[in-house]
Amino acid sequence: MNAIPRTRFMALGAALAVLLAAGAASAQTVKVAVPTFLTGGGAPTYGTASKNGVELVVRAINEGSLPAPYNSVGLAGRKIDLVVYDESGGGTKQVTELRNKVQKEGVDVVVGYVSSGSCAAIARVVEELRVLTLLTVCGTPRIFEELVKEPKYLFRIINHSTAGNVGAAHYVVKKLRNEAKDGYMGINQNYAWGQDAWRDFNLGVQTLAPELKPANKQQFPKLFSGQYGTEISVLLRAKQKVVHSSFWGGDIEALIAQGKARGLFKRKTFVFTVGEITAHRIGKKFPPGQLARGPYGLYAEGIDTPLNKWFRSEYRKAYKQPPSSPAYHYADGIVAAKYAYDTAMKANGGKFPSTDQVIKALEHATYDILAAKVKMSLGKGHQAVTSDRWGYAEWDDAKGEIVVKDVVEFKAECVNPPEGVNAADWVKGGMKGAKCD
Amino acid sequence: MTWRQDKTLWGLTIGLAALLLLNFVVPDWFRSILTLSLARGSVALGLLVLWRCGLISFGHALYFGVGAYTVGLMSRYLGITDAFLTIACGVVTAGLLAYGLGFLLRQYRGIFFALLNMAFSMILYGVLAKLEELGSTDGISLETTTYLWYAPLGAENKTALFVFAVILTWGVAVLVHLYLRSTLGNMTTAVRENEIRLGYLGYSGERAVHAKFVVSGLLGGFGGAIAALTIGHVDPDSMVYWPVSGDFVFIAILSGTGNVTAPFIGALIYELIRTYAFDKFPEIWQLIMGGTLLAIIMFLPNGLWSLVDRWRGRKAAVATLRTGKEEA
Missing domain, CATH: 3.40.50.2300 (Response regulator)
Structure with a gap:
């Protein structure tokens, strides 16, 4: 009676040994x-x-x-x-x-x-x-x-992410100065990524054009919360027209779906720092806004x-x-x-x-x-x-896909800190040493 | 039963010796899985203690996380990297938290108890994920661990940690075993079977639950501290988020409540299944984990340890056949 389990255990042991030995690379x-x-x-x-x-x-x-x-x-x-x-x-x-x-x-x-x-x-x-x-x-x-x-x-x-948000600041100052004359605000997820993104963008704009003022209070909804009714109401009531957002994944899609129904994107200009990926996914439903992040994806067309x-x-x-x-x-x-x-x-x-x-x-x-x-x-x-490219994204009916217009390229040395300087300190210290021309 | 006759104590000690010897033959990756299994096994052991009172917690990642973050924060803000001190602090902090929350939680049973625990763990998750000072979602990286005056580097450090964790876990398991054997420990079953009658016998069911809860919190903190040292990094998603609590419940179900050794074996098997499922089926590994859990619930409802009981039962039956008389 004891023999059966013993062979079973041995077989199990052998199988384990084979598994452990597997995977030696040539x-x-x-x-x-x-x-x-x-x-x-x-x-x-x-x-x-x-x-x-x-x-x-x-x-x-x-x-x-x-x-x-x-x-x-x-x-x-x-x-x-x-x-x-x-x-x-x-x-x-x-x-x-x-x-x-x-x-x-x-x-x-x-x-x-x-x-x-x-x-x-x-x-x-x-x-x-x-x-x-x-x-x-x-x-x-x-x-x-x-x-x-x-x-x-x-x-x-x-x-790193500082470059993308500093690039966004440059683009707003260069191309959206008129829209931003009443100031700008942010809606970012409440965790490291969203907090860093807003800090870099805000300090970037403050360095480049201190006359443009941020709203008193920024929106930091919980990560993956998926419901943005309150935040959208706040955004709609605010006088600021330009909105910075580093939303991604399901959150950005939820914000777009819920915001669109309430006309949010007709009244505000969004600066979506990683919107490019979502634009790919939802295509025609993507509201015309600004997208980001370097010479990749849509921004590499052309x-x-x-x-x-x-x-x-x-x-x-x-x-x-x-x-x-x-x-x-x-x-x-x-x-x-x-x-x-x-x-x-x-x-x-x-x-x-x-x-x-x-x-x-x-x-x-x-x-x-x-x-x-x-x-x-x-x-x-x-x-x-690398350099950073920004532009205005729009659905192109003839091509059947999203295209980017009015692209501005910022040099790598313009949106990145010099070697040896901490990115956060660099934006706080007024982006010293940036070479933009 | 005297110390010498206690099979579990012998089993644990043999396990200790075997693991210390294994240290010399296993590859590095396996050693790290073993150390993690000890950490997770400790938390599952805490669940076992609760489970014997008929309680299950869906939020033990709270104590795991508090243990881990205590180690992480001591390393980041105080520069303290000593394994003895950080683990002790992790265990004590988690124990104190369990003691405090215990006053509320001991009043609840069943699903209310399970979900309240989860609610508390998600509060901690929210706080950790939002506060930059606590590392937010990126977490905190630990400096290299030291052991009193001994400060090894690289692979030697991992070996030291393994030996350290094995010996400590052995001590913890022995203590829990002795506790469960004691009168206070035996009250667990009484709470589960008939709490009202326990009351008539002159014991407080709530106090018994509170004590178990603190024990399981201490074990959670211990597991978290060991895990933090093994990984070298703490972050809310893999230390405090609710699926982490789910992992512990998984291990507890897989192991069964039969014996204090079971959670460690269960944790190791869990890690191995996950490692190979991850490796061979990268897109559906969660499905394999879920399937395993279902299979365990259907075919081994009392967990893996019931195999040992069954095997012992069969041996006893064979002995009865041979000698021709019943054993008491």
Whole structure:
């Protein structure tokens, strides 16, 4: 009678051993792990697009069909072995999962992360695990200013959120001065992202045009609250015409649906700092307003680099829609890895480079991403700066999609603090050292 | 029953030795999963204590979070990184909070008790997510942990933490076991079975519940503090948000209430299922977790520990057959 359970336990043990042993990486590929939201609220906006973007570029790199200067096969000649995994569940889960990916599955490079919370949680673990990590979205400037002051393995290949909100301030002062003559106000989610966004935007406007006044009280509804009846009433009653909002995900869609029904967007001009992604999703329903964030998504239309033309046409072919900004961010992450590996190989006499050599190639580098040039000039050569583009978004009936008009581009040095200056201190101190002409 | 005859004490001690030996053979990622299992297992142990009184809490992430954030805030504002001191403070803070809230919560039973707990945990979540001083949703990163005068770096630190957590958890589990064996501890079952009769026997049911609640709060704080040190970062979404409380209830259901060892085994199995579900089915891993929970409820309603009981029962039956007489 005892024999049966014993064999069962042995079988279980054997199965466990097989599972534990699985996942040893082959030496002739570069294993790239890509965390993004595959489940939960972030999946429809960020997850799908970023996964599509990454898969498209990885396929092209493995075939060697990406346009110059990235037209060779693989990363430094080795093909990419791609693992896309889920970013949902908070910092604890992400730290555990990163350990699994690196220590269990032998991942060489991590490219990804959408949420600032994930990035803050994994930042120090990346340095401990010594795994090259390129952050693709997460906004918070605290990564290199506070959490990892001496980075080696951690990079971010996109502007931090301060640049986007300072860009918004520049655009308002330059293009919406007349609308903003009665002042401006903000509606932002009550958490780190929303609080930082409003602070940077408000101080930016105050530095550039102190005669434009913010409303006395700003709206900070709870994150993911989904009901904005009271806030919309307050906005409608206020005399200020320009409204800054860093809403995203389900919240921005709820605000648009509820605001539209009450004529909010006819009476106010909204500055949606990350509205681009939503504009993609809801298309015609998007109220004409201002959108943001750098040379990506809608704002990359009409940028004529070979890489960008290739990406837009291939993406449309593969997924039957234009690429949104998360698709760009994640694809740019892979492109950055490609640049770093190939450059390091050249410096290494044509031999496959070590991680240290790859890191050296990327630090302080200037290189092409899909639709722009990136300079790794902040955070001791680990934090990228790019230009920022702003414009007026509108539904185009003839084309059947959203288009952006009246685009203004702000130089990277105009919307980013100089190296060594904390982003919050920089906007508080009147953005000294910004070069805008 | 004397100390020597207590199988659970032996089991726990053998477990302690086994884990300390495992330290030398397991890969790093598995060690971190083991440490996390100890942390979550401790909170589930707290739920077990409550569950024996017939109470379940949907808000134990509150104590977990308070334990974790105490460690995080001490590191951020006071620069204190000593494991002994931070864990002690985390446990005491969570215990004090449980003591205070206990005065209200001990009056409630059933779903009211469960949901009131959840309400309190969501208040803490709201406060943490809104206040920049407390790290908001980005959370707080911890400085490297030290152990009195010993300040190891990198992988050595994780090993030290593992050994530290294993020994402490062993101590905690033994204490809880002894408590449950005591008269006061045995009152748990009495509260569950017939609280009115307990009253007629001269004991206060509410006081008994209050005591259990403080014990479970202390355990929650302990788990949170260990988790914070393991992860090196605290944030409201993975420490205090309501699904975190759900995870603990999941582990408690998975383990069963049979024995103080059960929650730790349950927590480890939970972590392993999640790790592999996450790995192999990145888009539907939640479905697999939910399916597992359903299967446990349907086929093993008393949790994994009921397998051990069943196995013991069978052994006893075989012994009866062989000797031909009943054992008392």
